[in-house]
Amino acid sequence: MPRIFKNEAALTPEYIPSKLPHREEQLKQLETYFSGFLESPGSMYPKVVLIGRPGSGKTVTSRKFGNYVVRSSERVRYVHVSCFLNRTLSSVLKDIGVQLNIAIPKRGFSTEELLKMLLDMVRDKDIYAIVALDDVFHLVNNSGPHALGTLIRLGEEYVSRGDKYRFGLILISQDLTFRDQLDRSSQSALGNAVIKFEPYTKDQIFEILLARAQEALVDGAYDEEILEMIADVAGVDEKSMDEHRGDARYAIDILWRASKLAEMKGVDRILPEHVREAIKNTLRGIRSDELRMLPLHEKIFLLAIVRSLMKNPNSPYIPFGTAEDEYQMLCEQYGQEPRKHTQLWEYLRDLNTKGFVETRTSSKGMRGRTTLISIPSEPLETLKEELEKIIKGELGT
Ligand SMILES: Nc1ncnc2c1ncn2[C@@H]1O[C@H](COP(=O)(O)OP(=O)(O)OP(=O)(O)O)[C@@H](O)[C@H]1O
Incomplete structure (x- = not known):
């Protein structure tokens, strides 16, 4: 009988959750940018850039949009290509081919020939697809801006062949530096549709x-x-x-x-x-050097926080007042004159800045408004031992 997990897969990186909190806006924007293409495939060549720091949800939002595409259109498909894994244009084209079930020869052809084959097959099979190029800067860094420029300017290619627009394009990157590297006409063909993903x-x-x-x-x-x-x-x-x-x-x-x-x-x-x-x-291990550098009473106060937390193993937080009481007791034990309340607030701020503790204000109602303290990143036992050792050394006891 499982006791912790009911569906462990839902915590793996590839999992697409049923809800994407705080990315509703970005999803809506994607749907809007591509609505014309979805309603009338072939009528236009929409291109959108998604930018944001790692882990800001670009990939999962794009994939979720892909699910929407497949659900809402019988004719348009969604293709997600990792440029981390496919760093050349020919590799990207082959991956698109594989995902669209189009046989493209593995070797022996130039990129231009591969592109021509792909476009011919797409036309013959009457395929439409939205292609997302994830981490597209890898393609630009490895194969130069021309490779991406070729894909962006496919629109001109269709027109010259008398075919319809077959693809929509989503470019995913951490920032816009890749765009600056493109030549002028590719930049202008790409347009200004950018969806931002804030941390x-x-x-x-x-x-x-x-x-x-x-x-x-x-x-x-x-x-x-x-x-x-x-x-x-x-x-x-x-x-x-x-x-x-x-x-x-x-x-x-x-x-x-x-x-x-x-x-x-x-x-x-x-x-x-x-x-x-x-x-x-x-993360890194215990930061003994940084601990040592703290003023003596800041160390004692940190030890008081640690000890208060250890007395409460079921809760991650203790109120400021509890730490203060524990600090008074420790001072007595160490034969030290306790520092004032305001000084302890200063210590707390410093410990927070240095990343030893985290603080938050308690939610209204529950405990009244009070500052709660936690130590998220260090097992308490090791931290306690280390602090006691350092304080003892410093007091010469
Ligand atoms: N709003 C969200 N709701 C639920 N899970 C999310 C959300 N945003 C991101 N995640 C999850 O966080 C992880 C990282 O997200 P994702 O891969 O989409 O980030 P990214 O912006 O593409 O990062 P990178 O630039 O490193 O590829 C994934 O497991 C994803 O499912």
């Missing part, structure tokens, strides 16, 4: 995780707080330049790893400690 905020990551968790995990195997804890490290944050911020892939990967850990340990709930370990596995 996800913490709240957005939370909702994405919630939707995925509902598909993948057994009810009761996770608390929403567990998902918030992951959202804290994966959502965009003005303070952090971490490249993973805003990346849904990273967030889903952490959830999957934490679920796996819970499963391996034979328990039926994902605990904060599983999340910490999962995040630690995706």
Whole structure:
């Protein structure tokens, strides 16, 4: 009887979820740009560029649109080509051929000949397709801008052959630098239709995780707080330049790893400690040097946070006041004069900036408005041992 997963596949990178929270707008835009082509295939050659940082949902949104295309039109197909795997024009053309079930010879022909064969077959079989070129900058970087220019300017080719427009084009990339490398007329043929994918905020990551968790995990195997804890490290944050911020892939990967850990340990709930370990596995190890550099009382305060969290293994967060009480006790134990309340806030801000802790304001109603603290990326036991060792050394006890 499974205890954590009900459908583990829903946490794999290839999975296309039934809902795409926060990408409804982009999907709608795609539908609008291609509506003329879908209603009247052959009447136009629509081209759209999707840009955004890794993990911002470009691929999954394009594929989801592909499902819509197939559902809503009997005549138009959807072809998704990875330019990471197909870095030359001939390789791209062959992949399009394979997906459209058109036999194109593997070798012995120039790119121009391959293109001509593809276009002839598409016309003879009366095929229409929307082609998405994912990570298209790989094609430009490896084969030069001319390769992509050829595809963009297929419109002229159809006209000169007296054929209809057979394809629509979706170009997916992290930014628009690939477009700047194209020659003038290809740029103008490409046009200005650009759909932007902003990095996800913490709240957005939370909702994405919630939707995925509902598909993948057994009810009761996770608390929403567990998902918030992951959202804290994966959502965009003005303070952090971490490249993973805003990346849904990273967030889903952490959830999957934490679920796996819970499963391996034979328990039926994902605990904060599983999340910490999962995040630690995706990142660097414990940052002893950075710990050492903190002022003594900031270390004691961090240790107080760690100890408070350890007393509450089921919850990822503790209120500020709890950490403060624990800090007072620790100061007594270490024979230290406690620092003032305002100084502790300064420490908290610094610990947050350095990535040791995350903070959020508690939701209204639940606990009143208070600052909640979590330590998402370090197993507490190792952090506690390390801090105690350093503090002892510093106090010479
Ligand atoms: N809004 C969303 N809802 C649910 N899952 C999402 C959402 N956005 C992204 N994902 C998931 O996050 C992962 C990464 O998304 P995707 O591959 O689409 O990103 P990308 O922008 O194409 O990144 P890259 O540039 O690295 O290819 C996938 O597993 C995808 O299913």
